[in-house]
Amino acid sequence: xxxxxxxxxxxxxxxxxxxxxxxxxxxxxxxxxxxxxxxxxxxxxxxxxxxxxxxxxxxxxxxxxxxxxxxxxxxxxxxxxxxxxxxxxxxxxxxxxxxxxxxxxxxxxxxxxxxxxxxxxxxxxxxxxxxxxxxxxxxxxxxxxxxxxxxxxxxxxxxxxxxxxxxxxxxxxxxxxxxxxxxxxxxxxxxxxxxxxxxxxxxxxxxxxxxxxxxxxx
Numbered sequence: 273x274x275x276x277x278x279x280x281x282x283x284x285x286x287x288x289x290x291x292x293x294x295x296x297x298x299x300x301x302x303x304x305x306x307x308x309x310x311x312x313x314x315x316x317x318x319x320x321x322x323x324x325x326x327x328x329x330x331x332x333x334x335x336x337x338x339x340x341x342x343x344x345x346x347x348x349x350x351x352x353x354x355x356x357x358x359x360x361x362x363x364x365x366x367x368x369x370x371x372x373x374x375x376x377x378x379x380x381x382x383x384x385x386x387x388x389x390x391x392x393x394x395x396x397x398x399x400x401x402x403x404x405x406x407x408x409x410x411x412x413x414x415x416x417x418x419x420x421x422x423x424x425x426x427x428x429x430x431x432x433x434x435x436x437x438x439x440x441x442x443x444x445x446x447x448x449x450x451x452x453x454x455x456x457x458x459x460x461x462x463x464x465x466x467x468x469x470x471x472x473x474x475x476x477x478x479x480x481x482x483x484x485x486x487x488x489x490x
Contacts, residue, residue, distance in 0.1 A: 294318045294320055294323050294450070295316065295317070295323075295450070295459065295463070296317045296318060296319055296427055297423065297425055297461075297463040297465070298314060298315065298316060298423070298448075298463045298464065299314075299315050299317050299418075299420065299422065299423040299425040299465065300312040300313060300314050300315070300421050300422050300423070300442075300444070300465055300467075301313045302421070302422045302467065305367050305368055306367065306368075309340055309368060309436050309437060309438055310437055310438065310439065310440060310442070310467075311367070311435070311436050312434070312437075312442055312444075312467070313421075313431060313433075313434050314431070314432045314434075314444055315418060315421065315430065315432060316415075316430055316432050316448045317425045317426070317427050317429040318415050318427055318450070320427070320428060321415060321417075321428045322414075322452045322453075323414070323428065323430075323450045323451075323452065323459075324412045324414050324415075324450055324452060325374055325375055325413050325415065325430040325432075325448065325450045326374070326406055326413075326450055326451065326458065327374065327387075327404065327406065328372070328374070328403050328404055328405075328446050328449075329387065329401075329403030329405075329446065329447050329448075330401055330403065330447045330462070331398055331400075331401065331402050331403055331444075331445070331446035332401070332443070332444075332445045332446065333398045333435070333443065333445070333446070334397065334398075334442075334443050335438075335439065335442050336439060336441050337437060337439060338395075338396030338437070339370040339396045339397065339398075339435055340369070340370055340396070340436040340437060340438075341369055342365040342366070342368040342369040343356040343358070343364050343366075343371070344356045344360065344363075344364050345394065348394055349395045349396070350369070350370070350396065351371075351393050352370070352372050352386060352394075352404075353371065353384075353393050354371040354372060354373045354376065354377075354378040354382040354384050355379070355380055355381075355382050355384075356371070357369045357371045357378040357379060357382075357434075358379060358380055366378060366379070369434065369436060370396075370433075370434060370435050371433060371434055372384065372398075372404045372432065373431055373432065373433055373434075374406040374413050374430065374432065375413025375414070375415075376413065377431055378434065383406060383408030384405070384406060385404065385405055385406075385407030386402070386404050387402060387403045387404060387405060389401055389402035389403060390403075390404070403446070409454075413430050414430070415428035416428060416429065416430075422465075423465060440467055441468060442466065442467040443465075443467075444464065444465045444466070445463070445464035445465075446462065446463075447460055447461065448460070448461055448462070448463075
């Protein structure tokens with residue numbers, strides 16, 4: 273059975289979500305790094321602390337000039353594999369590197385794996401429809417307290433990736449799966465997040481809001 277309710281309009285950012293039982297939406301922490309590039313750290317946000325994030329799929333993620341990589345495979349065009357995001361002075365810089373993850377945060381111990389839709393996993397873009405997942409189910413990626421990002425969502429969240437690019441245009445849309453532990457049913461949700469921030473009053477004029485729906489798979 274599907275239940276539908278209306279989310280309050282998010283002021284200051286275009287964001288919409290169609291969510292599972294506990295999923296609120298996607299939110300991003302936006303900053304500028306030392307190289308002057310825009311950095312968006314994306315999160316999947318839930319309304320309680322028992323969610324364990326499993327995967328992101330059906331992704332549609334982009335920036336006009338593509339994404340920047342500064343990792344140990346930079347000579348090959350850079351990789352979305354988070355294990356390559358390691359600091360090597362004069363060679364690679366994680367603060368200027370784009371990668372995807374499920375809760376870990378990048379680095380050599382990140383257990384995230386890319387699904388086959390990524391192809392080689394190299395380059396400055398993510399193929400439409402690709403996804404990634406927690407490749408080490410025994411290391412469950414539980415959510416932690418989240419005070420809110422550019423979309424103003426708050427609750428409990430897991431990191432989903434870091435995206436570095438020039439300019440101020442960025443879009444992130446996809447589906448996400450989570451459960452509450454081994455043997456429990458998986459909840460799926462979907463949503464979107466975009467930059468730039470609309471001009472003051474733009475959201476009110478457009479009447480933007482979010483529709484929340486629940487769907488579960490046993």
